[in-house]
Amino acid sequence: MYKINEVFETIQGEASFTGTPSIFVRLQGCPVGCAWCDTKQTWDVNPTYLVSLDKTVEKKSDSEWWANATAEEIVELLNVRGYTAKHIVITGGEPCMYDLTSLCETLHQAGYSTQVETSGTFEILVPDETWVTVSPKINMRGGYDVLTSAMQRADEIKHPVAMQKHIDELEALFDQTGVRPKLIYLQPISQKAKATKLAIDTCVKKNWRLSIQVHKYIGIN
Ligand SMILES: C[S@@+](CC[C@H](N)C(=O)[O-])C[C@H]1O[C@@H](n2cnc3c(N)ncnc32)[C@H](O)[C@@H]1O
């Protein structure tokens, strides 16, 4: 069973897959506690807010409501809803709190590609074909060993930044782990002008890439 906060079809707004029609499966639960997190409604798994899977899909705004669903029930839901996107983004919350192998395999068998968005604070349990986006949560709850293996598995790094300290921490992480992935994106925190300028200047200097959260600029989910 997976704990589902919401399922919706939209355009991927972040990093390499920006612009790709995607179905987002947002899982409930995250113990990491980033101060600037834009999905705090996913942090707690509160039994009071357990609802049906349909209710999580019909949400009109962010809420702590969540539902239990099997991989098969999720594929069935995508069929019933008539979604046309073929790319599934599994996010959260922290999706790697759960073993995502069977969910991704079931989605692959049904003809979808998969991508996981993770903080790297839990072991990443996904098939080889799954695209893994790691937003390493440095000096946060979670193990250093796990973060190293997450860096090794990462297909891309997407690092939220607001101040120089965040860039210095990322450089230190590359040095500590000996892993420097090819695709490194800086993502300004919460569209702040100062954060955006810092991200642009640093990307130009280091030949990294910029990820703005496109969906937030155009006002979609
Ligand atoms: C909400 S998280 C869920 C997945 C996972 N827990 C993680 O942190 O990667 C999805 C992405 O949004 C980023 N993010 C969260 N809040 C943000 C904010 N206020 N501004 C920019 N990026 C943010 C995260 O770093 C991560 O890359």
Ligand SMILES: Nc1nc2[nH]cc(C(=O)O)c2c(=O)[nH]1
């Ligand atoms: N359009 C859109 N793109 C996204 N990319 C990552 C998201 C996330 O919340 O993980 C997200 C999201 O919430 N919406």
Ligand code: SF4
């Ligand atoms: S790890 Fe991801 S979901 Fe959890 S608090 Fe940080 S940004 Fe939010």
Ligand SMILES: [Mg+2]
């Ligand atoms: Mg989001």
